[in-house]
Amino acid sequence: MEIIIYTQTENTQKNLLLKQISKIGQPVSVMIFEIEDLFQQLKLKVSGETILVFLISSEEELDALLENKTRLFNIRFIILLSEDHKDWVSKALAMQPRYLGYTANDYTDVGNVLNKMIKKSVINI
Amino acid sequence: MGAIAPGWVETMANVLIVDDDPYVRELLIEFLTPYHYTLMAAETLSECLTLLPVGKFDLILLDINLPDGNGLEILPEIRQSASAPEVIIFTAEGSAAGAKTAMDNEAWDYILKPFSEQEILLNIKRALEFRASKKALQARFESIFDRSDIVGTSSKITTCLNLAAxxxxxxxxxxxxxxxxxxxxxxxxxxxxxxxxxxxxxxxxxxxxxxxxxxxxxxxxxxxxxxxxxxxxxxxxxxxxxxxxxxxxxxxxxxxxxxxxxxxxxxxxxxxxxxxxxxxxxxxxxxxxxxxxxxxxxxxxxxxxxxxxxxxxxxxxxPALQECREDIKPLTLHYIHKLCEHHGFETKGFKPDFLKMLESYNWPGNIRELITSLEKAILANADASILYPNYLPQHIRLHHIETSIQNKSENNKIHKKTGSEINPLSLQLPDKLFNPVQSLKQVKKYTAVETEKLYLDHVMRLSKGDLEKTCELAGISKSRLYSLLKTHQTLSKP
Missing domain, CATH: 3.40.50.300 (P-loop containing nucleotide triphosphate hydrolases)
Structure with missing residues (x-):
């Protein structure tokens, strides 16, 4: 199972997230900073064997994601928002993520969710 | 013309007649011409299969005994083709097993030759009316229910879609x-x-x-x-x-x-x-x-x-995917297109063996496993425009090989069994030849007579009582045949 993180370069939260994910013993395969680069990278991956983590820090990023929703095909993903503004949350939920979290914590929740998702995919594969 | 007046079917139906007998073809064409159908005819299974994708047939009148095989064998392929035509089977030699196969594959009817004009026209009328109402219902269903990415036409998936609707x-x-x-x-x-x-x-x-x-x-x-x-x-x-x-x-x-x-x-x-x-x-x-x-x-x-x-x-x-195997082909076509689009390739084609391998696998992971396997096959050779079976994951190829070996060995067992147990010409020597033991000459005489009797009986059955055919098969004259029949009838009397 591969974990890919999408984040803005300057997002300081990314290191904290990486640290938490490394605790579950799952190395992050790639970290991507541009949305188009993300889709290029996804073209090379088997979709059922990838989990994406979106670290979203602006509404524009969220809009871009929503516009490209179908390009994610059947890749499972979780979304982490830096703000819990109503519009942001609605847009994020419209993407139908496996989990919607927020960046204002230590990402223990994300680590736990990823852990369960990975275990489940091993059973399903 | 019979009691059914021309014009009872409003639609311009496309009808294909498949029979190797020119007399039957001509007769059916004569019966059906007044009804303004678009009629086509084929003499063999291969001709039928060639016409199938281009003809958009509503109905196929299919003979069973054709020069290149049994019509029932291609019935599933006909029913699963794009236009999914209704099929009326007609045959000179009906059998319960054949009728069951026909019904299992949703043939409209199974008619024995010779048939009357009235009988065949009534069946055609009913089959086409049924098809027209089915199409209308389907169109109504599709116009009001968006099935999105749910692919498949099997009865199980259709039932689930109806429930969802x-x-x-x-x-x-x-x-x-x-x-x-x-x-x-x-x-x-x-x-x-x-x-x-x-x-x-x-x-x-x-x-x-x-x-x-x-x-x-x-x-x-x-x-x-x-x-x-x-x-x-x-x-x-x-x-x-x-x-x-x-x-x-x-x-x-x-x-x-x-x-x-x-x-x-x-x-x-x-x-x-x-x-x-x-x-x-x-x-x-x-x-x-x-x-x-x-x-x-x-x-x-x-x-x-x-x-x-x-x-x-x-x-x-x-349902599990293995319960609706007929959906594997449309699912494969659908997801190859979607996956190629997702990965930035032109839509790839595939070899018949590729589909055969997919159809023979049992898919414990169901559609999700099918999608992942197709995706792996697509990524196995990014430059290939055609997908070959060897691009599929190893466990699927292995399963196919194992199944083929198993089937072959079971077939061999059946052949051996058939050879030893159900040989129609086997002969059993009665106890009276051994109690007391008769001379070899006596036993030879007995077996010669019994063998002749068995042989004649078998050939007569093969030629369906046609004496000329029996003579031809046995390589004897008519007078000799009469004499043998007379002898054995006499012999068979107590």
Whole structure:
């Protein structure tokens, strides 16, 4: 199972997230900073064997994601928002993520969710 | 012309006549010409199969005994072709097994030759009327129900789609069950898209992905400081589903304590946040899904029976892929196109062996496994425009080889069995030849007579009592045949 993180370069939260994910013993395969680069990278991956983590820090990023929703095909993903503004949350939920979290914590929740998702995919594969 | 007047079928139906007998073909053409059908004829199975994709036939009149094989063998292929024509079988030699095969493959009728003009015309009329009404119903269904990405025409999938269409417009709680990878979430999305709540969201809760300590706050929300890490008040997903649909995927994974709390929400459509006192209302429609047997879980007290009754107002059980193998081809075509698009390739084609291998596999992981296998095959050789069987994952290829070996060995067993046990010309020597033991000359004489009798009986059966044919097969004159028959009739008398 591969974990890919999408984040803005300057997002300081990314290191904290990486640290938490490394605790579950799952190395992050790639970290991507541009949305188009993300889709290029996804073209090379088997979709059922990838989990994406979106670290979203602006509404524009969220809009871009929503516009490209179908390009994610059947890749499972979780979304982490830096703000819990109503519009942001609605847009994020419209993407139908496996989990919607927020960046204002230590990402223990994300680590736990990823852990369960990975275990489940091993059973399903 | 018979009692049925021309013009009883309004549609310009395309009809294909498949028979190697020119007399039958001409006769059928003569019968059908007044009805303004577009008529085509084929003499062999291969001709029929060549015409099949281009003819858009509504009806095929198919003879069984054709020079290159048995018409029943291609019946599944005809029924699964793009136009899925109705088929009327006609044959000079009917058999119960043949009739069963025809009916199993949804042939319209199985008619014995010779048939009357009236009989065949009535059957054609009924088959075409049935087809017209089926098409009209299908068009109506498609115009009102968006099936989205649900692919397949098997009766099992069609039944599930009909159920989805029935419940979509209501606010009934729906439970979708079925093995992993059968498309439960896709069905939930389709029901939501076709519902009156489609303009509000479908909120997905993946119960299997949520750790126990998170489920409650994710569903019900929390007030600030409700627990360690609750640094802000947040709405739960039940609230977010207000006006729309709440989809609880893998509901069987919900902890018992949460089941109890959620049952109350279902009864009252009201709840409190974690750590909160304020009662919050939410008007949502519930769709749940699971691959687990909730009845068994209820017996084992791991799932609340009262909750099960609530969520199972309407139940859709999705079939495993191996129960609807005829859908493998359309699923393959659909997902190859989608996957090629996703990975930035031109849509790839595939060799017949590739599909054969997919169709022979048992797919324990169902459609999800099919998609992943196709994706791996597509990525195995990015430059290839055609997919070959060797691009598929090894375990699928291995399964195909093992199955082929097994089938071959079973066939061999059957052949051996047939040879030793059901030989129609086998001869048993009676006890009287050995008690007391007769001379070899006597035994030879007995076996010669009995063999002759058996042989004649067998050849007569083969030639269906046609004496000329019997003579031809046996290589004897008619007078000799008469003499033999007379002898053996005499001999057979007590």
């Amino acid at each position: 029935q419940c979509a417009k209501t606010d009934t709680n729906v439970l979708i069950t079925g093995p992993t990878g059968t498309g439960k979430e896709l069905f939930a999305n389709t029901i939501h898209k076709n519902s009156n709540r489609k303009n509000a969201g479908l909120i997905v809760v993946d119960c299997a992905a949520l750790p126990e300590q998170l489920v409650e706050s994710v569903l019900f929300g929390n007030v600030k400081g409700a627990f360690t890490g609750a640094d802000a008040a947040r709405d739960g997903l039940i609230k977010k589903a207000d006006g729309g649909t709440l989809f609880l995927d893998e509901i069987g994974e919900l902890p018992l304590a949460i089941q109890k709390k959620f049952l109350r929400v279902l009864q009252e459509r009201k709840f409190k946040q974690v750590g909160g006192t304020k009662v919050i209302a939410s008007n949502f429609r519930l769709i749940s899904a699971t691959n687990r047997n909730l009845d068994d879980m209820a017996k084992q007290n791991t799932f609340r029976r009262d909750l099960l009754y609530r969520i199972k107002t309407f139940h859709i059980e999705l």
